Amino acid sequence: MTNVKFEAVVGDITDQTVDAIVNAANTSLLGGGGVDGAIHRVGGPEILAACQELRATSLPLGLRTGSAVATTAGFLRASSVIHAVGPVYSKTEDRSGLLAGAYIDALRVAGELGVRTIAFPAISAGAFGWPLENAAEIAVSAVRAAAPQVPTLRLVRFVLMSPRARLAFTTALDEAARV
Incomplete structure (x- = not known):
């Protein structure tokens, strides 16, 4: 494992001073509720304009679930927002690979940007209904596995x-550290 520090904090992701903030986006990239709405509100119109440009050019159908893309961070205290789309939870279909994929693809984008510090929300654990403890386990496992692929990365902060x-994320981080 690289010398990446992992932490879980209670806070407002829009207040984080990091290189990149991950947005729990929806496929449209045009804003929404929860974390997505807060990032768009606090970050200002530049984020929406960048998302609209992506929709008009490279992502006319929107961003696929499990994928990520970066835009400006507008007025946020970050250089970039990495929009990652997690799946809606299903009791009848295993979508955990898509949830892990959202975190992994966000780190791929972070690597392309040379990110040293990144803040993640609990993707899919809000309005998308993913059970919190399971969402934490998937997030921590995916991020710990993908972090070594980002040589510049020094800090991963889960902002909850x-x-x-x-507690769910701290427990998952503690359990992963023991393995």
Whole structure:
């Protein structure tokens, strides 16, 4: 493992001073609720304009679930926003590969950008209904596996909306560190 530090904090992802903030985006890239809406509101119109440009050019059908793409960060205290689309949770279909893929592809994009510090939300664990503890396990496993592919990376911060979510991610990080 590289010398990447992993941490889980309770906070507002739009307040993070990092190289890249990951947005739990929807496939349209045109804003939404939760983390996505907050990033668009705080980051300002430059983020939406960049997303609209992507939709008008390279992503006319939107961003596929499990994929990521970067835009400007607008007024956020970051250089970039990496929009990652997680799946809606399903009790009848295993979509965990798509959830892991969203984190892995976000780190691929981070590597292309030379990111040293990155902040992730709990992708799919809000409005998309993914059970929190399982979302944390998938996120931590995927990020720990993909982080060594980003040689510039030094800090991965999971920024969570509640103490319960922080506990789920801290537990997953502790368990992964023991393996």
